Amino acid sequence: MKKLIGLFILTVIISCQDTPTEVFTDSFDRKAMLVYWADHIIIPSFEAYDKSLDDLVVAKNIFIENEDIASFENLRVAYLSAYVSWQTVSMFDIGKAEEISLRNYTNIYPADENQIQSNIQGQNYDLDLPSNFDAQGFPALDYMLYGLAEDSNAEITLLKGKDFSNYLNELVDRLKSLNAEVLNDWKTNFRDSFINNDGSSATSSTDKLVNDFLFYYEKFLRAGKIGIPAGVFSGSALSNAVEAPYSEIYSKQLFFAGFETIQAFFKGVSFEGVQNGTSLEDYLIHVAEQNNTSSISDEILAQWALAEQKALALGDSFRNQVEVDNIKMLQTYDELQKAVILLKVDMLQALNIQVDFVDADGD
């Protein structure tokens, strides 16, 4: 048997002796990439988000205590900064975040006003239920802080009601506790299992996170923030479907926070923005060098630059943008869409990563 295997290998070698043997090079170090992702991008992002939620909890407590305009404005500021911070962790739907559906409980929009109102009035609700996805998280906060009444004073008056302040209280505390669970898991168990799952199967960390990255890009950034409100999937624009429609003027800022996260992750820019580590870009360049082809990464970055250009032309309020000049939204969408092809077709083929892995047989 051993002889036969030897013979087989010999056949293999003989059959390709025309091919010049290349200098031995190490294959790409996936583990180093995972360690870098965990320690310099993912965990710091969750920590920063956690801190912003701490601030939000404090601001909420102060407001509920004082119920005045100063603490209300302060709460709104804390809300915005936590919401922006959320955009930097949304794509990491892996581990505990995936297990507890962090994203579904944090940012499903548009918010269901009726559901929120009936929760507040009825007192009898369970925010764990999927039917309450769109009655909590930041979209619900956006409604509570900006959508209840015409102006701040009227808002405050309403929020003074015990039912309202209880709900507000619960929404904020829940955001904090959900993320605390996720962050804690990253810091205690999940980091190690994440970086040690450095194989190449469909359930390996690299494959899973690349899938998360693509899913976030396609569904939440491209479609959720731009495509759906612009009416790409419905034929007519849906201005109410923008992110944070009640506060209105923050949708562009939220979009860019997500878009920058995507690009930084791809390029391997650390959370603090100071470091450039092993990334998908490096991985693509490595594979291209091995095959003597040009890397697709430059095209991806160039395409994103085009999308960014279009997005910069949008107004701060996407709601207004959709209603007044939707063409610009559609143009942004088109450029974002072109990158989907580079990512889902070219990148995935180069890295041999399965999208939406299905464990069926091949042949």
Added chain:
Amino acid sequence: MIRHISTVMNKSIEAAPLAVFRFLFGVLMCISIVRFWSHGWIEKLYLNPKWHFHYLGFEWVKVPSPFLTYGLFVICGFTALAIAVGWFYRLNAVLFFLSFTYIELMDKTTYLNHYYFISIIAFILIWLPAHRYCSIDAWRNKDIRVQFVPAWTIDVLKVMLGVVYVYAGLAKLNPDWLFRAMPLTIWLPTKFDLPFFGAIMHEKWVHYGFSWAGAIYDLIIPFLLLYGRTRLFAFTLVLVFHVLTRMLFPIGMFPYIMIFSSLIFFSASFHNKVISAIFSWFNWSKSMFDNGRTLLQKEWRIGQFAQKLLLLLILFQLILPWRFLLYPGNVFWTEQGYRFSWRVMLMEKTAYANFKIVDGITGKRFYVQNEDFLTSFQIKQMATQADFIIEYAHMLGDHFSSQGHQNVEVYVESYASLNGRPSQAYIDPNINLLTIKSDLKNKTYILPLNE
């Protein structure tokens, strides 16, 4: 010459190899069905999808109610066991062939060459006297019990296996496989976590070595198996090759099926030993089956018909894989004449298809979210194959028309990447897909592949 052929066709041989083949095939099929079920694939691949993709001419094959679908699999698994032990053999062989083939026809998303192979073998088995030796049928009915059968009934299986290997080898004789080592160059480097082999999986010479060795293996293995002097060596190659592919690729039961099938090439004395070993394990004797009787071709009731039918089948198998020559363009790109031709693990194709629903009069348009209608597995298969794209477009057209949309036209913006080439447009984006019928004509709306 004709006399020679006629002697070949009428020669007799011991039935033992056929009995072993019948047994192993039945057992492996039963395991395959149980495995399929236990992975939850009945649910995932047949019951969960809202829509299914059909083979041309088999649009009438529908996924029945969940109860009946599970029932089909029960029938399939049960009849496979019945084949193994040779109990009401012919009836169960027919039922197995029908139920298995029906399952495969329910959704072409799940098409695999090895399922097609199983259907063919199951069809062949219907017509073979595989139950006349060492089976429950032969044990209960001494009239059908024979020790010798017409040699062609074993040769037809060898020829079929040979066709599979040789055509799989011929399919590998293409520039991508031989001179770019594609798609192995894409697949192998991610197998770095394999024991022993892992460290060299990114080496160019390994990619070329595997490609060439694979092609040579496929082309010569049936001949090495055919001759006694090389048979043991050939079988060792079979083992190494299929175990290796099992380690590298998610190909399920296929390696085992091929390994056990190739035992058919071994001599009758080998198979007699196998049977004796199994029988002695149960404390049985197979002497009652060794009755010295011969099933003569001319005395066998269905013999003449079966022989002609299977000869036609083999001829058909020899011709069918060449049909891709009738179509212009790269067969890997257009996939016209791709299926049913033993193109096994031959390409890496990634694609993306974005469908646009347009009101032909007002020009109002919107895009479809594929996951609203298809499973992720279907989406992947659909995007890479033109016939899927057309069928899906029609399903979308019907759906949106029934929703009250007017003057529905369906367009697709699709991109595909083949064997590491940069992505390029696949289907003509300016064609209303509803104007296209599903047929075998050359698909002119597939844009040419830029090399």
